[in-house]
Amino acid sequence: MELSDNLKKIIKIINTKKTVCLLAPAFPVDFKYPDIIIDLKKIGFSKILELTYAAKLISIRYSKILKRLPEKQFICANCPSVVKYIENKYPQHKAKIINVASPMIIMGRYSHAEYPSYKTIFVGPCLSKKQEAIENHEVDFAITFKELQEIFDYYAEKKLFKKIDIDPKTVDFNKLYNDYTKIYPLSGAVAKTMNYKEIVEKKQVVIADGIKGIDLAIKKMEKNKNIRLLDILFCEGGCIGGPGIMSKDSLEVKKKKILDYKKECKKTPMGEHFGKFEYYKDLKLRRKL
Numbered sequence: 001m002e003l004s005d006n007l008k009k010i011i012k013i014i015n016t017k018k019t020v021c022l023l024a025p026a027f028p029v030d031f032k033y034p035d036i037i038i039d040l041k042k043i044g045f046s047k048i049l050e051l052t053y054a055a056k057l058i059s060i061r062y063s064k065i066l067k068r069l070p071e072k073q074f075i076c077a078n079c080p081s082v083v084k085y086i087e088n089k090y091p092q093h094k095a096k097i098i099n100v101a102s103p104m105i106i107m108g109r110y111s112h113a114e115y116p117s118y119k120t121i122f123v124g125p126c127l128s129k130k131q132e133a134i135e136n137h138e139v140d141f142a143i144t145f146k147e148l149q150e151i152f153d154y155y156a157e158k159k160l161f162k163k164i165d166i167d168p169k170t171v172d173f174n175k176l177y178n179d180y181t182k183i184y185p186l187s188g189a190v191a192k193t194m195n196y197k198e199i200v201e202k203k204q205v206v207i208a209d210g211i212k213g214i215d216l217a218i219k220k221m222e223k224n225k226n227i228r229l230l231d232i233l234f235c236e237g238g239c240i241g242g243p244g245i246m247s248k249d250s251l252e253v254k255k256k257k258i259l260d261y262k263k264e265c266k267k268t269p270m271g272e273h274f275g276k277f278e279y280y281k282d283l284k285l286r287r288k289l
């Protein structure tokens with residue numbers, strides 16, 4: 001099989017530099033846990049991080065912003081396609097896009113701070129993250145799950161997998177916090193994880209996915225000034241419906257895979273950060289505007 005020049009370049013980087021894989025939380029839709037961690041190590045990644053730490057930071061920051069600015073309406077900024085869509089189709093609402101960067105960007109900042117000499121490669125279900133990576137310069141590369149599978153297939157065909165001694169019973173992510181934000185690839189996850197109960201009422205948060213859903217959500221927000229937050233994602237069902245996903249399962253089956261993974265992780269130890277949640281140094285959470 002022949003790989004694209006971009007994937008060849010990424011393979012070269014993985015094999016010649018220290019690298020961090022930032023794995024999007026939609027991975028259980030396409031890959032098994034913990035096999036994915038072993039396979040990523042066998043192609044040469046040095047560290048593998050889940051994006052769920054950034055998701056937790058984001059959910060906490062959203063709550064704080066909504067509490068601090070009770071008169072304002074906000075639009076979630078986690079999805080780069082939503083951000084572009086609002087900027088282009090609804091420029092009158094651009095100022096409502098909350099000033100918090102996406103999980104990929106925040107984990108990129110974390111990774112560069114914690115592992116300064118490492119290259120960071122985001123792997124996820126999303127095509128627009130590629131553009132986001134190019135525009136923000138905070139993640140070195142972004143590829144899709146489909147592209148990761150191409151790399152795995154290439155390694156298998158050329159017999160390039162590294163021989164490493166890993167116990168599948170103990171292998172895990174380079175963890176920060178094993179957390180409820182594992183549901184982030186599902187529509188409505190921001191609202192579910194930001195604990196807004198004492199800040200806004202349920203009816204003041206609109207959850208939507210897909211273009212039609214977004215257009216309807218915008219209309220609702222325009223009509224009802226009491227709406228405080230649009231928790232919206234561009235793909236149907238959220239990131240589990242992203243274009244870089246391989247699975248042809250229904251959204252219900254994909255959702256179940258995410259929820260099963262979350263449940264399974266409750267059984268695994270949380271490592272040195274067990275039970276703790278701390279902000280990492282002075283990690284910046286704002287978007288680059």
Ligand code: SF4
Binds near residue numbers: 079129238240243
């Ligand atoms: S909803 Fe789709 S476009 Fe938006 S971040 Fe997720 S995969 Fe990317």
